[in-house]
Amino acid sequence: MQKKKLTATVKSQQKIAEGIYDLRLSTELAAEASVGQFICLYPKDKSTLLPRPISICEVDKDKETLRLVYRVAGKGTAEFSGLKEGETVEILGNLGNGFPLEKGAGKRVFIMGGGIGIPPMLELSKRLSAEKQIIVGYRDRDTFLKEELEQNGSVYVATEDGSVGSRGNVMDAIRENGLCADVIYACGPMPMLRAIKGYAQEKGIPAYISLEEHMACGVGACLGCVVKTKNIDSHSHVNNARICTDGPVFEAGEVDI
Amino acid sequence: MNTKVTIAGVTLQNPVMTASGTFGSGMEYGEFVDLNKLGAVVTKGVANVPWAGNPTPRVAEVYGGMLNAIGLQNPGIDVFIERDIPFLKQYQTKIIVNVCGKTVADYIEVVEKLGDTGVDMLEINVSCPNVKEGAIAFGQKTDALFDITSQIKKHAVQPVIMKLSPNVTDISEMARAAEAAGADAISLINTLTGMKIDIHKRTFALANKTGGMSGPAIKPIAVRMVYQAASAVKIPVIGMGGICNAEDAIEFLLAGASAVSVGAANFFNPYATEEIVRGIEAYMEQYKIEDVKELIGAVQS
Ligand SMILES: Cc1cc2nc3c(=O)[nH]c(=O)nc-3n(C[C@H](O)[C@H](O)[C@H](O)COP(=O)(O)OP(=O)(O)OC[C@H]3O[C@@H](n4cnc5c(N)ncnc54)[C@H](O)[C@@H]3O)c2cc1C
Numbered sequence: 139m140q141k142k143k144l145t146a147t148v149k150s151q152q153k154i155a156e157g158i159y160d161l162r163l164s165t166e167l168a169a170e171a172s173v174g175q176f177i178c179l180y181p182k183d184k185s186t187l188l189p190r191p192i193s194i195c196e197v198d199k200d201k202e203t204l205r206l207v208y209r210v211a212g213k214g215t216a217e218f219s220g221l222k223e224g225e226t227v228e229i230l231g232n233l234g235n236g237f238p239l240e241k242g243a244g245k246r247v248f249i250m251g252g253g254i255g256i257p258p259m260l261e262l263s264k265r266l267s268a269e270k271q272i273i274v275g276y277r278d279r280d281t282f283l284k285e286e287l288e289q290n291g292s293v294y295v296a297t298e299d300g301s302v303g304s305r306g307n308v309m310d311a312i313r314e315n316g317l318c319a320d321v322i323y324a325c326g327p328m329p330m331l332r333a334i335k336g337y338a339q340e341k342g343i344p345a346y347i348s349l350e351e352h353m354a355c356g357v358g359a360c361l362g363c364v365v366k367t368k369n370i371d372s373h374s375h376v377n378n379a380r381i382c383t384d385g386p387v388f389e390a391g392e393v394d395i
Numbered sequence: 396m397n398t399k400v401t402i403a404g405v406t407l408q409n410p411v412m413t414a415s416g417t418f419g420s421g422m423e424y425g426e427f428v429d430l431n432k433l434g435a436v437v438t439k440g441v442a443n444v445p446w447a448g449n450p451t452p453r454v455a456e457v458y459g460g461m462l463n464a465i466g467l468q469n470p471g472i473d474v475f476i477e478r479d480i481p482f483l484k485q486y487q488t489k490i491i492v493n494v495c496g497k498t499v500a501d502y503i504e505v506v507e508k509l510g511d512t513g514v515d516m517l518e519i520n521v522s523c524p525n526v527k528e529g530a531i532a533f534g535q536k537t538d539a540l541f542d543i544t545s546q547i548k549k550h551a552v553q554p555v556i557m558k559l560s561p562n563v564t565d566i567s568e569m570a571r572a573a574e575a576a577g578a579d580a581i582s583l584i585n586t587l588t589g590m591k592i593d594i595h596k597r598t599f600a601l602a603n604k605t606g607g608m609s610g611p612a613i614k615p616i617a618v619r620m621v622y623q624a625a626s627a628v629k630i631p632v633i634g635m636g637g638i639c640n641a642e643d644a645i646e647f648l649l650a651g652a653s654a655v656s657v658g659a660a661n662f663f664n665p666y667a668t669e670e671i672v673r674g675i676e677a678y679m680e681q682y683k684i685e686d687v688k689e690l691i692g693a694v695q696s
């Protein structure tokens with residue numbers, strides 16, 4: 139499980155929606171990657187030096203490939219979107235804790251993803267053996283990864299413009315479809331995660347949410363990526379945990395978001 | 396070939412150290428580099444009690460570098476002595492503990508607690524731009540620097556390195572004040588105060604608004620300041636600021652640094668420190684330099 143920085147080779151890259159890219163990398167990191175972990179990619183442009191964290195969307199251990207699905211958000215991701223088959227990229231991995239599969243095994247679960255938080259939910263939906271209700275929120279009819287998610291459970295969609303599924307967000311989709319669960323797994327924008335935390339507390343069920351923060355090292359050394367925690371964290375001895383190392387997945391009740 | 400350097404009576408196997416706050420206490424980067432190969436590990440700043448640090452975002456990228464406003468989050472000296480020092484003692488590298496505080500008494504409490512722990516040196520951070528009280532206030536006026544340095548020297552068992560701020564008008568004057576107060580060495584530069592604004596959100600990139608800039612973009616400023624400081628004092632100077640590879644490190648040695656610290660470069664390349672150790676050896680071989688000390692301050696006009 140040792141973390142490494144190494145050179146990965148691009149197996150393929152495809153644009154799958156407006157501004158959204160699907161990148162497959164050949165790398166030995168695939169052998170030990172677990173669901174909900176992330177890797178960092180380093181841009182080649184030396185004016186952009188910090189590593190870019192991207193969640194692992196799918197793992198193929200046999201073919202030693204990692205799949206990443208990302209949105210072009212700035213300089214680094216714009217550079218990555220130009221990567222062609224056979225080209226290389228420096229990566230750091232595998233990082234973070236990942237989703238606790240055992241918590242949901244055999245239960246009724248919600249697997250919830252919002253926007254660019256959807257990619258890590260694909261591998262989760264494949265690995266988890268449970269009664270899976272997959273609830274995903276998009277801006278519009280550009281519903282990337284939806285067909286693949288449908289192979290792993292019942293999918294409910296919400297779109298901001300109402301063009302597909304429920305109008306609104308993932309919480310609206312839950313209400314409209316009258317869904318219930320014993321355990322929640324989620325990744326997405328902060329307002330969505332806050333709403334999920336509130337919902338889980340109200341229902342008295344655990345919610346495992348994947349958080350984002352700006353990072354510098356990605357390995358737990360710089361203390362850049364912290365989140366406030368309810369209890370004193372055993373590493374920091376203050377109420378702060380490192381998202382890159384102690385997370386990115388936390389039980390919602392443990393973090394102050 | 397001799398790569399050893401001696402600073403205030405402490406001999407390092409090579410002049411490459413880590414920069415405080417970028418390497419934790421070595422545990423995290425121990426997965427990437429062999430800590431036994433480093434001249435010294437300089438730890439994250441530690442205070443007398445735990446500090447929670449600043450709100451997030453705490454880091455932001457800027458052209459050729461980064462800004463940070465961590466705010467000196469640390470677990471406090473007691474946990475540090477119990478957990479971090481025993482970890483580092485397993486390795487052959489020297490241990491330099493970076494100390495921060497809000498008042499002179501805070502610094503002295505930490506320095507005294509470290510007295511019998513067997514760490515090799517103390518680096519006193521009077522130059523962090525990211526906390527409101529203490530820290531940088533001691534590092535921007537010669538009389539305040541003189542005062543805190545002489546008080547710490549009265550209580551310190553280990554050699555004291557004063558870490559200077561670049562956010563001053565005259566670095567030579569600060570270096571001389573530290574030397575006059577009895578500092579055993581000085582290190583510089585800490586980060587330069589900077590700011591980044593997100594034009595799309597129209598907000599500050601950092602919750603703290605300002606942050607300390609580090610990374611390769613600050614290197615020319617750091618080299619200049621190390622040169623000026625080394626020319627002003629007789630005590631050893633530890634140079635840092637934007638060092639990413641052996642060439643950068645050698646530039647600092649030539650400017651007058653007896654050792655160098657590698658900071659933000661660890662984030663860009665977790666193997667940086669060990670690569671720099673090897674790169675300095677390769678340079679010495681290439682130019683047939685027997686002793687690394689021949690490089691210190693060897694720049695010619
Ligand atoms: C654990 C984790 C997993 C992520 N997974 C994905 C994913 O699967 N797909 C995806 O599209 N995006 C993901 N992100 C967000 C992604 O990291 C950012 O969109 C990306 O770093 C932007 O880089 P840039 O150079 O294009 O943007 P710029 O704005 O040029 O980046 C400037 C700096 O800010 C940082 N930054 C900007 N936005 C974010 C952000 N949202 N989170 C953290 N750092 C940011 C960059 O890393 C860089 O250091 C994830 C973030 C985290 C923390």
Ligand SMILES: Cc1cc2nc3c(=O)[nH]c(=O)nc-3n(C[C@H](O)[C@H](O)[C@H](O)COP(=O)(O)O)c2cc1C
Nearest residue numbers: 414415416440463520584585609610636637658659
């Ligand atoms: C994330 C981060 C945290 C830092 N924390 C400390 C600290 O706790 N104490 C300190 O004296 N300097 C701290 N520094 C400053 C560095 O030790 C160093 O002086 C500075 O970053 C310049 O070197 P660099 O350009 O190689 O990073 C920190 C720097 C960074 C980037």
Ligand code: FES
Nearest residue numbers: 356358360361382
């Ligand atoms: S990014 Fe450095 S501690 Fe998380």
